[in-house]
Amino acid sequence: MSEDIAYHEYDVLVIGAGGAGLRAAIEAAENGLKTAVLGKSLLGKAHTVMAEGGVAAALGNVDPQDGWETHFYDTCRSAHFINDYRMAEIHAKEAPDRVLELEYWGAVFDRTPEGKIMQRPFGAHSFRRLAHVGDRTGKEIIRTLEQKIMTLNVDVYQEITATKLFKDQERIAGCIAYYREDGRFAVFTAKAVVIATGGWGKAYKVTSNSWESTGDGAALAFRAGAELADMEMVQFHPTGMTWPPGARGILVTEGVRGEGGFLCNSEGERFMEKYDPVRKDLSSRDVVARGIYKEVKAGRGTPHGGAWLDITHKGAAFIKHKLPGMYEQLLSLADVDITKSRFEVAPTIHYTMGGLRVDPYTGATSVPGLFAAGECAAGLHGANRLGGNSLSDILVFGRRAGAGAMEYAKDTKMPKIDDTEVQAEVERVLAPLSRTEGENPYKLHEDLQEIMAAHAGIERNGQSLEEGLGRIQELRERTEHQMAKGSRQFNPGWHGVFDVQNMVLLGEAIIRGAIERKESRGAQWRTDFPDELENQGKVNYVQRLTDHGIELHPEPVPEMPEELARLFKLGMAPGLANSARKE
Amino acid sequence: MPDEITLSVYRGDKSGGQEVEYKVPIQTGMVVLDALHFIQAHDAPDLAVRWNCKAAHCGSCSAEINGSPKLLCKTRVDDYVGEVIHIRPMHSFPVIKDLVTDVSWNYEKLRQVPAFQPAIKAPFTLQQRDVDRIQEFRNCIECFLCQNICHVLRDHDAKDRYWGPRLMIRIAELEMHPLDTGDRLDLLKGAAGVGMCNITKCCTVVCPQGIDITDNGIIPLKERVADVYWDPLGGLVRKLHK
Numbered sequence: 001m002s003e004d005i006a007y008h009e010y011d012v013l014v015i016g017a018g019g020a021g022l023r024a025a026i027e028a029a030e031n032g033l034k035t036a037v038l039g040k041s042l043l044g045k046a047h048t049v050m051a052e053g054g055v056a057a058a059l060g061n062v063d064p065q066d067g068w069e070t071h072f073y074d075t076c077r078s079a080h081f082i083n084d085y086r087m088a089e090i091h092a093k094e095a096p097d098r099v100l101e102l103e104y105w106g107a108v109f110d111r112t113p114e115g116k117i118m119q120r121p122f123g124a125h126s127f128r129r130l131a132h133v134g135d136r137t138g139k140e141i142i143r144t145l146e147q148k149i150m151t152l153n154v155d156v157y158q159e160i161t162a163t164k165l166f167k168d169q170e171r172i173a174g175c176i177a178y179y180r181e182d183g184r185f186a187v188f189t190a191k192a193v194v195i196a197t198g199g200w201g202k203a204y205k206v207t208s209n210s211w212e213s214t215g216d217g218a219a220l221a222f223r224a225g226a227e228l229a230d231m232e233m234v235q236f237h238p239t240g241m242t243w244p245p246g247a248r249g250i251l252v253t254e255g256v257r258g259e260g261g262f263l264c265n266s267e268g269e270r271f272m273e274k275y276d277p278v279r280k281d282l283s284s285r286d287v288v289a290r291g292i293y294k295e296v297k298a299g300r301g302t303p304h305g306g307a308w309l310d311i312t313h314k315g316a317a318f319i320k321h322k323l324p325g326m327y328e329q330l331l332s333l334a335d336v337d338i339t340k341s342r343f344e345v346a347p348t349i350h351y352t353m354g355g356l357r358v359d360p361y362t363g364a365t366s367v368p369g370l371f372a373a374g375e376c377a378a379g380l381h382g383a384n385r386l387g388g389n390s391l392s393d394i395l396v397f398g399r400r401a402g403a404g405a406m407e408y409a410k411d412t413k414m415p416k417i418d419d420t421e422v423q424a425e426v427e428r429v430l431a432p433l434s435r436t437e438g439e440n441p442y443k444l445h446e447d448l449q450e451i452m453a454a455h456a457g458i459e460r461n462g463q464s465l466e467e468g469l470g471r472i473q474e475l476r477e478r479t480e481h482q483m484a485k486g487s488r489q490f491n492p493g494w495h496g497v498f499d500v501q502n503m504v505l506l507g508e509a510i511i512r513g514a515i516e517r518k519e520s521r522g523a524q525w526r527t528d529f530p531d532e533l534e535n536q537g538k539v540n541y542v543q544r545l546t547d548h549g550i551e552l553h554p555e556p557v558p559e560m561p562e563e564l565a566r567l568f569k570l571g572m573a574p575g576l577a578n579s580a581r582k583e
Numbered sequence: 584m585p586d587e588i589t590l591s592v593y594r595g596d597k598s599g600g601q602e603v604e605y606k607v608p609i610q611t612g613m614v615v616l617d618a619l620h621f622i623q624a625h626d627a628p629d630l631a632v633r634w635n636c637k638a639a640h641c642g643s644c645s646a647e648i649n650g651s652p653k654l655l656c657k658t659r660v661d662d663y664v665g666e667v668i669h670i671r672p673m674h675s676f677p678v679i680k681d682l683v684t685d686v687s688w689n690y691e692k693l694r695q696v697p698a699f700q701p702a703i704k705a706p707f708t709l710q711q712r713d714v715d716r717i718q719e720f721r722n723c724i725e726c727f728l729c730q731n732i733c734h735v736l737r738d739h740d741a742k743d744r745y746w747g748p749r750l751m752i753r754i755a756e757l758e759m760h761p762l763d764t765g766d767r768l769d770l771l772k773g774a775a776g777v778g779m780c781n782i783t784k785c786c787t788v789v790c791p792q793g794i795d796i797t798d799n800g801i802i803p804l805k806e807r808v809a810d811v812y813w814d815p816l817g818g819l820v821r822k823l824h825k
Contacts, residue, residue, distance in 0.1 A: 136640070147698065
């Protein structure tokens, strides 16, 4: 074969150029390691850019009672206690420093009257906690990281897709990738690899996710022997757009409710008072999404199958200042002026809580030298993620995975990649272009989305999940015979072949996890097992890919030590209990 | 409304190309990017278009629609009822394939801007009114439509003398940060070429984020440069101080 392949060597290779990947690369590069970042898109376009409401950090700028204990408490409660308490503790303690670091690097957050970073209320946070910039916080964060990366000696490879990880014996050795522009291949040998490729929301049709969210890194690592955990936990965000059809699923930030908006059914009833009398519209996402779904099922839905969201009472000036992006988005895409009228929203797939099983301190996966951070990793969010906790997650654990990879890389030699494996992968990746007949990747993607919606949506049951498993296994077989018309030059049909393979693999893992978890907890709602069960709360379902397919086993949830467990016995949020004691 | 619409889409690469017509069934509220996705799924799986969020947050899907620089995800098909929609790549950047252009020049220039140099450690104390202006600039989504329409870059291809509106806004957000200690005026006057802008405001018109690029960004930068380099009285005072 006369394939012209470029070869590169790095100490730390980061796959994924969203917030977690950039933060990991900054950590490694600032400490002098030879570092590269690979991204499927242009720099600064990754899915982080779409985060709207804010980054959760107990700075206590608006509510001084807030502190890490309460952030920890809120995170674990929303996770329904199947998260890794160590990650929740690290996250709550380190998030404020990571936010201030961004400010020092040039991020410009909204301010309080005293000139501090402003913090807004959000669902299931006990205090006003989300540092934000209007409703475009993710953009501010990724832009800041992009600008920081540009000051460092980091090689950024844009519009390049990794298709396979290589190992040298048991340890990681690097990856092969192709440039989207012209289909050239590049092999990256690296002492340590960080996976930071985000989630796989695109396995579903109605989703707030961008096209990139196809779970590439998680799938690549899974094939390389890393373990996945909590795959059944897929978050529905309560408020996606419902209309027009092309815009269905696009996110309407939780900030609308955070800033005072409320939900109503078709009869004008504020139904969240029924489902969560205390937190109401600002309950956790699993509860609000299920609330809307139940109202629609009971025949009290809006014309396009959702609920009304109303913030008109706050006035045009306030809305345009606090939620300028939402005002513009609804006006231009749906012809609705949200300062004058209520609008329809419905649940949309938003976030994958499950993912690569990692060490809480370093982000190390079960493959030596392979690390993971951000949405592609599991552990922090358990059965349900709190709004604002993903932006803090990528900063806290992006940095930690970068540091973990750096420490590993310091003490190891450059691994070797077997050339026969490289050649085999080149052949596999090019094969769809030379087939004269085969499956259409666009059609397979549609079929996948139909299967996931029908069998592993917001409401699940054992029988339907089993059917879904059979169907997705058939689909997985079909993904091996895809065909791409055209050349290697920027060819979306060809690129889609690998996206679909990755999503189908992870889709199967979602269904398998959902079958095994015979209870309802957080995002997992089983109508045949409607209750949250004590024994199920003690396990995470962990999956491995073997020669015989996916194998699944339970692992015990790490048990909290007494000094943390006591925080949940106060009868209220720790911050509130502290101030009550002082009074 | 008719049932279908005709899109005439540029197909080609650096060696050349031409527009190809496709018929697409109209769905209510459809945007041009939806129509291109339909073409990819049904007629031309290898049609190259760059996009990410489909919600006007990321600035990836820049193109020229009937001659106007726009985001494909934000442009409604029903704005063009009765017309053929011509879609072409951005004119000011080299075509890679179809609607995808090589915008790497912008990133090269962004790398050359001296970074934020804060006077103190965070946390900062900053009043909202003092950061409103730079927040406007930081709302940029780097779609590069302003770079595409700027006649200095578009008609005169003077990329060696002027870095364009996006870069001016990047420099402005740093220069106007209350805590920044960096000095980019030499750069502005020299390599970045703020003097090349002759205030036709085309960039401001096409900005999908509504940033007042010319009035709020470029003109104040021109004034700062003029203050330092061209004000005779100020120059004399500075000379005497030395």
